[in-house]
Amino acid sequence: MKQNSTRIAFFSARGFQKSLLENKTNVHYIEFLPLDGWFIDNELVTNCPSLNSTYFKYFDEVLSRLIKSGPIFSRHYDDLPSMELVLRSSTLSILAIAEKMSAAKITKCVLGTAASHHLSTLMLEIACQISGIEQIFEYYIFENRVLPLRQSESIKDRSPVGGVISNYSFAGNLKTWARLG
Numbered sequence: 001m002k003q004n005s006t007r008i009a010f011f012s013a014r015g016f017q018k019s020l021l022e023n024k025t026n027v028h029y030i031e032f033l034p035l036d037g038w039f040i041d042n043e044l045v046t047n048c049p050s051l052n053s054t055y056f057k058y059f060d061e062v063l064s065r066l067i068k069s070g071p072i073f074s075r076h077y078d079d080l081p082s083m084e085l086v087l088r089s090s091t092l093s094i095l096a097i098a099e100k101m102s103a104a105k106i107t108k109c110v111l112g113t114a115a116s117h118h119l120s121t122l123m124l125e126i127a128c129q130i131s132g133i134e135q136i137f138e139y140y141i142f143e144n145r146v147l148p149l150r151q152s153e154s155i156k157d158r159s160p161v162g163g164v165i166s167n168y169s170f171a172g173n174l175k176t177w178a179r180l181g
Helices: 015-021 052-069 070-076 080-103 118-133 169-178
Strands: 008-011 025-033 036-038 107-109 135-140 144-151
Touching: 008 118, 025 118, 036 080, 052 070, 052 080, 052 118, 070 118, 080 118, 107 118, 118 135
Parallel strands: 008 025, 008 107, 107 135
Antiparallel strands: 025 036, 135 144
């Protein structure tokens, strides 16, 4: 029997997700706790990759991505005198997350959002991209319906995961909502 080589990580997995997937060896959990840092499978990720890490080659690229994502970054940080230090510290954290995910042989990462609009999801998205890890974003349509979208390099290459997620038709709901509006 062929072994499944997919190793999937869930970012900020909700309780019901964890209970459905507990005891699965190919499932990992990634958490960001603002006062404590990043955790993969309850293990703290250091704020810097190992000294011999191959991920240092991405330092300038990651720093540039953070700078270009200024609006997201500035939502969470307002101490301008030390902004450059925080940008560089965040860059090192991203490299460390990428290194740790690669060591865990993670191949896919589910982010419980439609797009990176917080610093934590932005950092994880960049870590996945430099590690070659496919990202799956949960795009909520309406009434708790989710369209999972896969992405590799950027939002420009997104595509539906595929398969039949639901065959429920919203036609009746839409007509009702139109009458109410």
